[in-house]
Amino acid sequence: NAGVTQTPKFQVLKTGQSMTLQCAQDMNHNSMYWYRQDPGMGLRLIYYSASEGTTDKGEVPNGYNVSRLNKREFSLRLESAAPSQTSVYFCASSVDGASDTQYFGPGTRLTVL
Amino acid sequence: SQKIEQNSEALNIQEGKTATLTCNYTNYSPAYLQWYRQDPGRGPVFLLLIRENEKEKRKERLKVTFDTTLKQSLFHITASQPADSATYLCAPRASGSARQLTFGSGTQLTVLP
Numbered sequence: 001n002a003g004v005t006q007t008p009k010f011q012v013l014k015t016g017q018s019m020t021l022q023c024a025q026d027m028n029h030n031s032m033y034w035y036r037q038d039p040g041m042g043l044r045l046i047y048y049s050a051s052e053g054t055t056d057k058g059e060v061p062n063g064y065n066v067s068r069l070n071k072r073e074f075s076l077r078l079e080s081a082a083p084s085q086t087s088v089y090f091c092a093s094s095v096d097g098a099s100d101t102q103y104f105g106p107g108t109r110l111t112v113l
Numbered sequence: 114s115q116k117i118e119q120n121s122e123a124l125n126i127q128e129g130k131t132a133t134l135t136c137n138y139t140n141y142s143p144a145y146l147q148w149y150r151q152d153p154g155r156g157p158v159f160l161l162l163i164r165e166n167e168k169e170k171r172k173e174r175l176k177v178t179f180d181t182t183l184k185q186s187l188f189h190i191t192a193s194q195p196a197d198s199a200t201y202l203c204a205p206r207a208s209g210s211a212r213q214l215t216f217g218s219g220t221q222l223t224v225l226p
Contacts, residue, residue, distance in 0.1 A: 004156075035216075040218055041218060042117070042202070042216045042217055042218035042219060043157070043202070043216040044216075045213055045214075048213065058213065090156050090157075092156070101147070101159045102157075103159070104156030104158070105156050106154075106155060107154070107156055
């Protein structure tokens with residue numbers, strides 16, 4: 001039982017390049033989330049998926065797209081990376097319901113030059 | 114807008130003492146509040162959840178209080194150990210909202226031997 005896994009762990013992009021961050025969970029959770037974490041800003045929600053086949057915007061969705069590929073996988077795509085997207089990205093999942101505990105992956109550290 | 118404030122500075126305490134971390138929130142009424150621990154280079158890990166109708170919750174050396182009048186939660190670690198050194202995040206969630214937690218920026222705790 002690996003929990004929540006993310007790939008890659010580190011990535012350096014040039015401005016304008018695109019990339020996809022991958023996330024998978026093996027806990028049979030219904031809900032999945034993408035956050036970014038910047039110094040002094042805390043975790044901010046980018047997108048979430050309450051269940052397979054649905055996605056919704058969070059607090060900071062601009063510049064990102066997501067795909068809930070199946071119940072296990074939730075990917076985050078940067079179409080045209082900008083230096084402002086330099087951050088640590090975390091994927092999380094939860095069972096479902098109104099008071100879920102969220103389980104986080106190890107994070108992807110992204111630098112955009 | 115909703116705002117969450119945690120201890121603005123890092124907190125250093127001596128081993129064996131009780132650490133008390135503060136989480137204040139404004140402009141909303143959380144149905145419950147979660148506390149997470151985050152170690153450097155890792156994703157947050159869930160510790161405790163307390164609901165609006167609960168005054169106090171305990172788990173081993175951890176204790177959380179929730180005062181909806183003061184709009185504040187306190188997180189206590191008794192008999193602290195150097196292994197408790199980490200960043201602690203509070204995450205209130207308003208009732209009726211979609212599956213979104215709002216995270217504070219965290220308090221960095223260092224327990225000195």
